[in-house]
Amino acid sequence: MAVHDPIPRPGQVPQVRLTHADRDQAAERLQEAYADGRLDEEELDERLSVAMKAKFPADLEPLFRDLAVPGSSAAAAPHMPQAPAAPEAPPSGEDKVWAGAAHASGYLMLPVGPLLVLLLRGNTSPFVRRHAMEALNYQLTVVVGSIIGFGLFFLVIPALAATLMLMGWLFLPAVAGLVALMGGRWRYPLTWRPVKDG
Known part of the structure; x- marks a missing residue:
């Protein structure tokens, strides 16, 4: 498990800790991936557990790496820019x-x-x-x-x-x-x- 140094060293950019809203947004994205059939129930439970314990954006990145749109560099942290998936047409x-x-x-x-x-x-x-x-x-x-x-x-x-x-x-x-x-x-x-x- 990675240990995050809370004291930024010279030349380091300090990481901003995640908020509850960030974790909730990550959980919502995971549930959407489950609803779309990209995760099974066991994978969803495992990833939700990690997301709820995450402290930094880097902790979330592995949860979304295989769910990223091809060509998107950052799939994970809720507040990081990402290429959206093709939107589903609104239901008639x-x-x-x-x-x-x-x-x-x-x-x-x-x-x-x-x-x-x-x-x-x-x-x-x-x-x-x-x-x-x-x-x-x-x-x-x-x-x-x-x-x-x-x-x-x-x-x-x-x-x-x-x-x-x-x-x-x-x-x-x-x-x-x-x-x-x-x-x-x-x-x-x-x-x-x-x-x-x-």
Whole structure:
């Protein structure tokens, strides 16, 4: 682990310490890379842990080096200039409706609803694909978790977890659907993600 000398020597340019906002911005960029499919869940967790402990911009650079746009010299520190990736086109009204339907369809069809949306519209819109995959993974988590929880209903902790999961199932897809209709990003908490992009 590199040790940073807090006392600048002659000829050295002192490093400015990162702020909480810098670390938050780095975490947000990592989550966007995960949402785009450039990081898997384990890589995201590892890099977020390092980002939250970073003290100097140089500590963040290795986290973004392989996520840089080709030809961009600095990919890492939140306040360093960087070449932006090609921006994703804003979702159309139709895309927002399909993305919202991916979440809402779970109420009637569990994982089958989001899977149908993914198959029908996933290749035409990255926005719809991202929401449909997130909805599909959440519904799979609910189904598997409910089976395990109610199968072990005689134990207190699995039964409690299954009950909390079902309560979340009543509200979270509705919230996710509203976020999708507003054109935002959504990530379900405590979700198993067996279906990954690519």
